[in-house]
Amino acid sequence: MFTNVSPYSTKLDKVSVQKKIVLSCSAAAILFFIKNPLVMFIIFLVLLLIYFFAGGLKFLSLGLYHLKITVPFVIILALWHLYLGHLDKGITLIFRLISAFLIANLFLLTSKIHDIILAIQKYSFYLKNFGVNPYALSITIGLFIRSIPILNQRAKNLMLAQSARSTKRSFWRISVPLALSILDDADHVSDALRARGGIKKREN
């Protein structure tokens, strides 16, 4: 379902997901405090070097390829700041955006979704101190991840059924049956959870 992991092995693959989450969040947060365009550009170059030393030229190319989603925004930022004559600010914002995506993609490309989910579930137990039921959170995460491909397939099936009855394919016609099927699923799954002891009982 989620296929963002790099096909090339890197030196960061074996670093724990927890460390990578903390490091990537901290690095992205630091970017917001940097106002100097030259410093921002140097950070961008350092990130490219990290990609290169972590996985070689192919991994660096993959990282740059994943930046394609930033292209429209980079163009509009460049044009907008050229129009205003604020070149320094424009360069800072553009390299901040690109660097933030490089950091996020470095984490995504070197971490399996399964490991990310396990890390979230592990650390969710600390939320118990804030009144959050970690078992409920754990089950919600599992259900959420499992439901995405199921709902996606169901939407496709409904679309096929609809196109068999009409020459036009329209999303709005399947929206009501899709929403109703989700509510039915919610009834069935919560009954099944209760039948197996429920979430509250797991706390004991």
Added chain:
Amino acid sequence: MEKTSVLVALFAALIAVLGLVPAFPLASGVPITAQSLGVMLCGTILGSRKGGLAALFFVVLTLIGLPLLAGGRGGIGLLAGASAGFIVGFPIAAYITGWLMEKTKSVDILISVSLSSIMGGIVILYIPGLIGMMINAGMSLNAAIVAVAVYLPGDILKVILVTIVTSAILKARPNSVLTRD
């Protein structure tokens, strides 16, 4: 507890699935996606608390790194992009939509849903959205308003769809629309 967890998970998954509907990238850097439709549905069907939780759950997992946003985007880097305000605004929008639905229980469902979705899914969602564009794109308020005006027709269509879906669910499964208990 079980029902709440399941509803939060399934509606968060619905927001993610709506991200798989092809998005239309616009020059402002914020794409037109169907995900805000899911956010509005969370509010109108689940209500303020559960709807807000579902949207918050989706946003937190996306920011941690799951590529769930339209176009397979995810990660903390999103906070540096033009969509940052809209993403952060999802839980607020769902909460306010649900809260307004709960406050207009006695009003006709069509009016209640459309008013709540317009207020929560457009007016409230656009406030952090505009702030995000002003901070991350260095735009003035007027320029940001002009940039987001392009999304209004699509959002009005989403409000109409949310109204159709919520009223149809109320007819088919009256107990499932939690804002009308």
